[in-house]
Amino acid sequence: MRLVCFFFGLILISCGGQSQDKINGVSFVGSREEVTQAHIDPVLKIHANYAAVMPFGFMRNPEHPELTFNTDHQWYGETARGARQYIDVLHKNGVQVMLKPQIWIWRGAFTGDMIMPTDDDWSTFEKSYEDFILTYAKLAEETQCSVYCIGTELDEFIKHRPEFWNDLIGKVRQVFKGKLTYAANWDEYGRTPFWDQLDYVGVNAYFPLCEKQTPTVETLTAGWQPWKTKLKQISEDLKKPILFTEFGYRSMDYTGKKPWLVDRIQENVNLKAQADATQVIFDEFWDEDWFAGGFVWKWFIHHDKAGGYADNRFTPQNKPAESVIREHYAQVKKSKL
Template sequence: MKRLCFLFLGLLQFSCSSQFVGKINGVSFVASRDKVTQENITPVKQIYADHAAVMPFGFIREVNSPNIVFNTERQWFGETRIGAKQYIEQLHKNKIRVMVKPQIWIWRGVFTGGLKMESEADWQKLEASYEDFILTYASLAEESKAEIFCIGTELEQFVSQRPEFWESLITKIRGRYKGKLTYAANWDEFGKTPFWADLDYIGIDAYFPLSESKTPTVEELKSGWQPWKDKISSVSKTANRPVLFTEFGYRSMDYTAKKPWLVDRNEETVNLEAQANAKKAIFESFWEEDWFAGGFIWKWFINHEKSGGPGDNRFTPQNKPAQEVIKTFYKLYE
């Protein structure tokens, strides 16, 4: 705990002596059963976040199933069109900009990057279903004046196998939505994504492996970032587009930077310092770069007082030391 106190003192000294251009300082605002109230949004403002990702969901039964079920009465309120609209309205009332980020959930949490059909007929069914899904929320984004729209999240096989579909889809989205577009590529996918030049941001879900240490230091993590940072900046330069971390985050557990994408329920020991160090390292590595637009923390639950806390080893930084790191840097770059 003493080491964490010194960390925060260092952050405060850094914030007082530096001035930088504003960034997209976002949170991934997790869908809930309930409507959003001012009480839910005030904690977001208190960490100086100025953007929030609103994430309606569609569901697929199997990794080779072509039908997306979405916007149904069986879903949680925040996962539906009417719920997403209510979230956006409340966030906008608080001068928080919004990225609408429709996402797919495959039953039992199977990784969406493997979504792949076994026949041409099924590919065509999936394309029709996905187009219906994504254009529904592109229309919502335009109607609600959302600032950014994300056309997909971690769909590597779908993108690589059906590039013509995605070219056509982007054109159709542009016909409905006039704001900025991105796509949330997985950390090991972004270098192969073919349509960055057709979008406004190179979107990356930034779960890059950085260190195998139990409690990596900030400097160790920054060193781990360097080769990835070189590749990211190269892709940005080639496409002539800024980079947006559509998701970034670390679990508050031992070895948090070894495989940061892990979402399983493993019982790795809670490690608040490792999470705080990882947050500080990513801010110090990227937020000063002019080719970097900012990012969205994964993840932020609307019921702040009941979320996270010192005994929690999950991704949320809420009510943990990492929250103070975020607040310090978001204030610095507002």
């Protein structure tokens, strides 16, 4: 029987079938409560083999040097205790985890623009951020997470304090023995200086593709080509796989114009645009050897209440895009990465 399976695997590879080592993930949003089996079942039904668990730290404003995290004032799923419980339940169901601690700045200010006003403030913030990242690196190791993400969209922080990041990566390596990445914004990853020290080139893949109200598959495909060429070249130059630490589209008109928009704009719901854009990203990337996979943004634990046909936000839940994801992820249920 093992011999038959071995040869069958060789046939799949020789026929150009989809790689068997892709990360087919969801970004599993923290909630006020513990995760139960009922919350995990929808993740299993779309055949996801990975989930990003995302505890949060909070800042008062982009110049405030103190980062608050793991407090009783946060939602359960955003704390270390909650993250551990989420990871345990996901692991019991055979879902691997990328632990991805993130910063939220009051009123949703963009983390990539965060700059401290003085060197003293930078030093204060660095101590706070290091504590944040090492706290969760230890949790990632204790819970045997497969991947740990050391930051998300922190372009100015990296540009102003590059030595801090070199030191931080070394300290994380001493604590966590799994694979490391960083989640660079779509317009940032090309200048991130420390990819050679990590295992994946992590990209939040909100690339602008076109300005059509309801873009066709052909238009979306054409829009991807210059970005895809650059991603492939960086992967080859660094000899590192590309990982989409976040990817997804809002179910609204003009979804390919500025896919990063998170504000509550009043564009009309457009379910077809979201579904087609999701299909194209699978078609363009998941068969590429230099591409490791990615994490859909975003997936709420209360599946029955999430998304739906009147929702113009990112989640694919209870929309046609969910079926696109399910169909694709069903092709590869387990990851070896």
